Amino acid sequence: MGExxxxxxxxxxxxxxxxxxxxxxxxxEHLRLNGAYWGLTTLDILGKLEAVDKExxxxxxxxxxxxxxxxxxxxxxxxxxxxxxxxxxVLALFDKIDVLDVEKVANYIASLQNEDxxxxxxxxxxxxxxxxxxxxxxxxxxxxxxxxNVERAVEYxxxxxxxxxxxxxxxxxxxxxxxIFCCVGALAITGSLHHVDKDLLGWWLCERQVxxxxxxxxxxxxxxxxxxxxxxxxxxxxxxxxxxDKGKLVNFILDCQDKQNGGISDRPDDxxxxxxxxxxxxxxxxxxxxxxxxxxxxxxxxxxxxNRIFIGx
Amino acid sequence: xxxxxxxxxxxxxxxxxxxxxxxRPVPQDDGPNPVVPIAYTDEFSETMDYFRAVYLADERSxxxxxxxxxxxxxxxxxxxxxxxxxxxxxxxxxxxxxxxNFVNQIARENSKNYQIWxxxxxxxxxxxxxxxxxxxxxxxxxxxxxxxxxxxxxxxxWVLQALGGWEDELAFCDELLEDDIFNNSAWxxxxxxxxxxxxxxxxxxxxxxxxxxxxxxxxAKPENESPWRYLRGLYKNDIKSLVxxxxxxxxxxxxxxxxxxxxxALNMLLDLLCNDYQPSNEMKDAVDGVAPESNPPGTNLxxxxxxxxxxxxxxxxxYWEWRKSTVCVQD
Numbered sequence: 001m002g003e004x005x006x007x008x009x010x011x012x013x014x015x016x017x018x019x020x021x022x023x024x025x026x027x028x029e030h031l032r033l034n035g036a037y038w039g040l041t042t043l044d045i046l047g048k049l050e051a052v053d054k055e056x057x058x059x060x061x062x063x064x065x066x067x068x069x070x071x072x073x074x075x076x077x078x079x080x081x082x083x084x085x086x087x088x089x090v091l092a093l094f095d096k097i098d099v100l101d102v103e104k105v106a107n108y109i110a111s112l113q114n115e116d117x118x119x120x121x122x123x124x125x126x127x128x129x130x131x132x133x134x135x136x137x138x139x140x141x142x143x144x145x146x147x148x149n150v151e152r153a154v155e156y157x158x159x160x161x162x163x164x165x166x167x168x169x170x171x172x173x174x175x176x177x178x179x180i181f182c183c184v185g186a187l188a189i190t191g192s193l194h195h196v197d198k199d200l201l202g203w204w205l206c207e208r209q210v211x212x213x214x215x216x217x218x219x220x221x222x223x224x225x226x227x228x229x230x231x232x233x234x235x236x237x238x239x240x241x242x243x244x245d246k247g248k249l250v251n252f253i254l255d256c257q258d259k260q261n262g263g264i265s266d267r268p269d270d271x272x273x274x275x276x277x278x279x280x281x282x283x284x285x286x287x288x289x290x291x292x293x294x295x296x297x298x299x300x301x302x303x304x305x306x307n308r309i310f311i312g313x
Numbered sequence: 314x315x316x317x318x319x320x321x322x323x324x325x326x327x328x329x330x331x332x333x334x335x336x337r338p339v340p341q342d343d344g345p346n347p348v349v350p351i352a353y354t355d356e357f358s359e360t361m362d363y364f365r366a367v368y369l370a371d372e373r374s375x376x377x378x379x380x381x382x383x384x385x386x387x388x389x390x391x392x393x394x395x396x397x398x399x400x401x402x403x404x405x406x407x408x409x410x411x412x413x414n415f416v417n418q419i420a421r422e423n424s425k426n427y428q429i430w431x432x433x434x435x436x437x438x439x440x441x442x443x444x445x446x447x448x449x450x451x452x453x454x455x456x457x458x459x460x461x462x463x464x465x466x467x468x469x470x471w472v473l474q475a476l477g478g479w480e481d482e483l484a485f486c487d488e489l490l491e492d493d494i495f496n497n498s499a500w501x502x503x504x505x506x507x508x509x510x511x512x513x514x515x516x517x518x519x520x521x522x523x524x525x526x527x528x529x530x531x532x533a534k535p536e537n538e539s540p541w542r543y544l545r546g547l548y549k550n551d552i553k554s555l556v557x558x559x560x561x562x563x564x565x566x567x568x569x570x571x572x573x574x575x576x577x578a579l580n581m582l583l584d585l586l587c588n589d590y591q592p593s594n595e596m597k598d599a600v601d602g603v604a605p606e607s608n609p610p611g612t613n614l615x616x617x618x619x620x621x622x623x624x625x626x627x628x629x630x631x632y633w634e635w636r637k638s639t640v641c642v643q644d
Contacts, residue, residue, distance in 0.1 A: 029341075029361075030391040063342075075342050076365060077393040124396060126431045163504070163546035169467055172509065174501035176463060200550070206632050207538060213628075219497040219538040221461065243632040 002254035004284060005262065006291070009277060010048045012262030013039045016274060031073040033064055037086040038278035044093055044302050045285050045293045054094045061087050062099065069101070069108030070122070080122040081109060085134045088141050092305050102142050109135050110147035116159075117152030128169045129160050133182035137299060140189050141309060154192045157183045165200030177208060177217035181230040188237045188298040202240030205231050213248025214267065224266045225256045225276045228283030233297035236286060246287050253280045253287075324356065327363050332376055338362030339369060360384050368397050373404035382415065389419050395428045399435060412436050413444070417451065424455050430464045434471060445476035453485070460489055461498045470505060479510045494530055500539040504546055520547050528564045536574035541581060552588040555581075562590060569599035576626045583618050587640050615640050 016039070028035055036057065043049045063075045064087065070079025071087040084105065091097045112120045112135065119131035132153055139145045159171045160183060166175025167183035180201070187193050208215040208231045214223025215231045228249060235241040255268045256276070263272030264280035282300070285292040294303040327333050340362050364384045367377040381398040384391065402412060416433045423429055433451075437444050449472055455465040473479055483506050489499040507519045524547055530540035544561065548554040555561045562585060568578035582600075586592065597614060604617045605624055612620070619637035623630050 027388045027390055029388070030393060072393065076368075078396050080392065122396075124399070124431065124435070126427075126434075162501075163550055164542045168501075169463075170470070172470055172505045173467055174463065174498050203632065206629055209628055211628070218461070219542075220495040221497075243629065243635070245628045245630075248628065 002251065002257070004254060004281075004289060004291075005257055005259050006046050008259065008262030009257075009264070009281065010043060010046055010051065010262075012258075012272070012277065013042055013274065014051060016263075029074055030077055031083070033061070033071060033073050033083040033086040033090070035274055036061075037089050038274045040090055040093055041295075041301065042274075042278045042281045044305075045281050045295060047291075047293060049093060054096070057090065058094060058096050058099060061090060068123075069104035069106075078122065079108065081112060081119070081131050081134045081138070082121065084109060085138045088138050089299075089301055092141060092301055092309060095305075095308060097142070097309070100142075102144065106139055106142050106144035106147050109138050110144075113148050113153065117149060117154070117156035119153070129157060129167060129179050129186075130169065130182050132157055133186045136186040136189050141299065145190070150190050154187065154190055154195065157186055157192075158195050161195070165197050165202075165204050174218065175204065177205070177215070177227050177230040177234070180205070181234050184234045184237050185298045185300075193238065196238055198238040198240060202235065202238055202243055205235050205240065206243035209244045209249065212252055213245065213250075214252040215244075215249065222267065223252065225253055225264055225283065226266065226279040228253055229279040229286070229300075232283055232286045233300070236297040241286075250284065250287050250289060253283055256280055327359055327380075333363065336363060336366050339365035341365070357387050360387055364394060364397075368393070373401040375405065377401055378405065378407070385419060389423045389426050389429060392428045395432050399432070409436050409440050413440070413447070420451075420455070421458075424459060424462055425464060427464065430468055434468060437472065438475065442476045445472055445478040448472040448476065449478050456489065460493060460496050463498070466498050466502065469502070474509070479506070479512050482506045482510060483513070490530070494534055495537050495539065497539045500543050504543065516547070523547050524558060524560055528560055531564050531577075532567060534574075535568040535571070535578055536576070538577065541577040544581075552584050556585050556588050556590045561585065562592075562596065566593075566596050566599055569596075569603060572603055575603060576622065579618050579622050579625075583615065583622070583636060583640065586615050586618070 040049065040052060040057070043051060060075070061071070064071045064073070064077070064083065066072055066079035068079045070081065071083040072078050072080065073083045077083070088097065088105070091100065112122070112131070114120060114127065118127045119135045120127055121131045135148065136145065136153060139147060157167070160167045160169070160173065160179075162168060162175045164175050167180050168174050168176060169179050173179070184193070184196060187195055207219070208217065208227060210216060210223050212223060214225070215227040216223050217227045217230065232241065232249075235244065253264070256264050256266070257280070258265065258272045261272070264277040265272045266276050281292065282295050285295040286297060295301065296303050296306045299306050328338075338359065341358070360380070360383050364380055367380060378398065378401045381394050381401065384394045385398070402409070413433070413436055416429060416436065420429050420433065437448050449469060452465045452469040452472070455462050473482065483503070486499050486503040486506060489496055507513060507523060508516050513519055524544065527540040527544040527547065530537065531544070545555065548558070561581065565578045565582045565585070569575060569582070582596075592614060600614060600617055600621070604621050616637065619633055619640070622633040622636070626633065
């Protein structure tokens, strides 16, 4: 039975920037805001968020804001909802949402809703249920769901439901665990889970578990640690998580650790990255691995952060 | 990162190119103590510094267009560069067919990159239905490397609905399934075609032949999740309709008689039994043929089916226990 190497993972996250000439770091430049969310949320789950300078992070995030109100992936980048959500989430971790001009950000997001209820990612018009989730999650955190047509948004998501009970990126697209998380999360946040056939979807989701104990994202694909989040959080939201073998999944995630250098990879013995480190740790939190802060499956933020936002300090 | 032929010759730093002499590059501002500071290569730094200069100046010129190409070759994930490239293409009223060829170069090496697919869609949309077959051909190429590429399937579905080209789509699904009967994306596409193609008769017209197709696939590989789900999908998950089609119980019986790869067949049988399916003696015998001997006497058929499921699919024992607890009792 393995164990979670907490100190190693904290070290990994705090020192990932010190790699020189790392091609992977270079190509992450434009999505550094996502990287900050993955890294910082992981630290918070591990109880080590105080290792980071809050003021510096907040100051940098605000420099990522575009005149439209949305956020880019880094300073000088165009606005997109992907980074806008990460910005809001990181500010939430630090209890600093109040530095935002909330109206402005909310208006930016709301402006991206289309006639059919779907959401574009930015002014260039790409449509995907990922963006429906992002918009709904963001606006809920900002207490501004009133700025969109929630009914239409839900209708669009439901139109992406497939006969296997799952959801795709657009109507007719193949069910995929990542898209399912987005759709189920959005429906959960808007109080619309009655549109989900929980038994049918629960069965599809529990079929993602393969012999090694890991989860894949679609039938006949390889397991990947990130599905420990997408599949697991979906199962929790529809109250069917007991249908998978939790112990085997815990072991799979622990096997994906780099126990020498810290970090978690997509599957055992592959290279680690911040993305998979976050999803592995978040997955373990959902599985109630001891010593980790609880994480909310719909908002993908620690429960105490969510309570602070919705219940007050 | 693979570049064009020019890049095989030594790259001339931008600062040494005469056509860029009038531009002052703008360095990356990471702030004094970057949160996630990143180390850069010289070539990357220089290219992005010059990109930043033209981006901030909103210079939509041919040299800026060329620069975005270089930046994209260095990092095809940088969405801001792609977006600025689109603005330049529009401003210059550029040749979009040539643009598709450029995307071809990049896409093969980066087939899971959201920006590339989105850019391709933007270009194709502007060119219209004349590029439908080219776009379908392009996704087909991507599938030859990765037949389940989610982006490519999404693009293909968009092409069919926006630009047309449905004629050979069912045959295309046939091809892919012949290559790999387990390809869930191809099964999904099959459903997409059957239900949405303007050239076929719709689900009701196609159902009969599609059931036969699914049954054949099941018999070939009973452990294949996809054709079982497809079968259910053909009847829109209405189990009573599945009961009324004798081919469904029949394929379950065939799989059980073979005594291998039982899970999906048993699962389907369980659903049938709960919806007034009257099992033949043959079916009961087939279940007995695979049931554990430890079953206490007097257990009914449904309970026996559930106990086999728990035995052959232990990782989902909780799910099968739940099924057992909720099914109606029938014998």
